Amino acid sequence: MSALNTEYDLVITNGICVTASDVAAWDLAIKDEKIVLQAPSGSLAQANAKRVIDAEGGYVMPGGIDCHAHLEEPAIFIKGSTGRSADSWETGTRSAVAGGNTTVVAFAPQNKSQPSLLTAVASTHALATGNCYTDYGFHLLMSDPNPEALDELKALKEDEGVSSVKIYMTYTALQLRDDQILSVLLGARQNEILTMIHAENGDVLNWLTDQLEAQGKFAPKYHSNSRPPILEAEATNRAIALSSLISNTPILLVHISDPSAASRIRAAQSAGQPVLAETCPQYLFLTRDDLDKPGFEGAKCVCSPPPRNKADQDAIWTGLENGTFTVLSSDHCPFRYDDAVAGKKSCITEEYPVGRFRYVPNGLPGIETRLPLAFSAARLALNKFVEVSSTNAAKLYGMYPKKGAMIPGVSDADLVIWYPEDALGELSVTNDMLHHDVDYTPYEGRKVRNWPRYTILRGNVVWDRDGGGIVAAKGVGRFLKRGPSTLGRIWETVREEGPLDLESL
């Protein structure tokens, strides 16, 4: 393609492009939804283009990829809860683009009374189709690994393009026994599906919850006491052990909050086990003190695992820097605060005026604030920031290099353009400025030093902060059929090793 004759759909000049491997002053040309050219800065200023964006020296990065969000989910985590995660696929992905994201992978929850995995996928398509502002995919949230469901794993991956499942070691309604976990790991191994594991010891935390309640301790802050770090470290260790039994089947430990769990992950990685891990902004920016607010206010920060303490935050940053954590995701799982039916206040009764922490719907909003908070903290090198917030997610979940990269002719033109350094001064995060359908942010008043100025999905500007905000219609986002993970050589190694060999145990 000759650069002179081509009419591009979009040219971005004057930006500093940052990928997981480079920081370079490139202009970018975009045509037919793809990046087609990287050229020296300024050289495309006069190119023939339908639209030119002058990035004015701001960073241009692959769009954020957030692969941990709960959209339009019933509060399946707490038995009998009337809660429902507040954001729909429309409002959740709207919030995502305003925070610089171009791809979201959220959950298709298996329904215990209708346990077909393929039905779960069809029901989730019905919610998402025509409503999204980002490209999107599904993880299957598996609560009942019955033989029929396990038989569907092949079709789930091959036909539906769902190459990851999430399972739970806690929450009574979702918790799998160790033998069930092994069955999922075996099925996942046979089908090259990545198993995401929520590692907290549910039996122990239920016991601790009963003990706390017996002492009259019901307030939100006791959520932390019911889930001490050792529960997370023990379950993490057990998950690693179980995956090693299934010939080192790859696993991803989600939303890790505890440094001692991170140490166990690091040890397994150092021993060559394909153990991957995720952390989230709530473990970098919140502490258990945020749950200890007057009255019921602390419920705003009730999530699982709970935020820990300041020193733990530091250790989690170190884990991002040194590669223990593969991805930084939001775990956006919002419930409205002032909502007595579907929100946080659904656990308040006359008898329990500060609610009962065991019934507070677990989860926080954070899909829009993930990138600005992490970028503003300036703890990660720029390449590392792109790696953990975009590129690794694309590799981990089988979307790379279409997503998470800027490879001419190959990568979708999914981009986030930031303001030039210092152009915004210091900005206070307020719930009013966010685009989710939630009545609070746990980060109210927090200072950030930059914000996504433009978000571009396959060459189309979807978010233009100074030019109208959300400027695309819902439904621009497309479903992504995903392949196996291409991170490292995790599935190549499994293929080389062949089927599970019980003789070797």
Ligand code: URP
């Ligand atoms: O508290 C959390 N994390 N809520 C979302 C559900 C989950 O386990 O990811």
Ligand code: ZN
């Ligand atoms: Zn979880």
Ligand code: ZN
């Ligand atoms: Zn989650």
